[in-house]
Amino acid sequence: MKVTVDEATCCGAGQCVLLAPEVFDQREDDGIVVLLDAEPDGDLHPAVREAAHVCPAEAISLTEVNRR
Template identity: 60%
Template sequence: MKVHIDEHRCVAGGQCVLVAPDVFDQREEDGIVVLLDDSPASDKAGELQEAVVVCPAAAIRLDQA
């Protein structure tokens, strides 16, 4: 699975970090999402799907690779 983020859409809500802290973080200065792992293990699929759903800006996209 491949994770893509759109920093320009991100509104710094932090929901992705709460759901999948091993994959997402936030920049200190503005709270914009930081991708820690763009190809996480398959056991993270549930967390990643939830992160996509809870993102208020729809800034996260997953590709099944």
């Protein structure tokens, strides 16, 4: 899985950080998302998918990556 975030779209709700703190953080000054891990381990995928699903600004994009 490849994770990307659109900082310009982010509204700072913070749901992503609550669901997947290993992958997402927020800037202290304005709460905008900070991507900590663009290719998280498989055990984090369910939480990252949920974070993307609940993001009110739809600022998180996921791309499935096939590893060989």
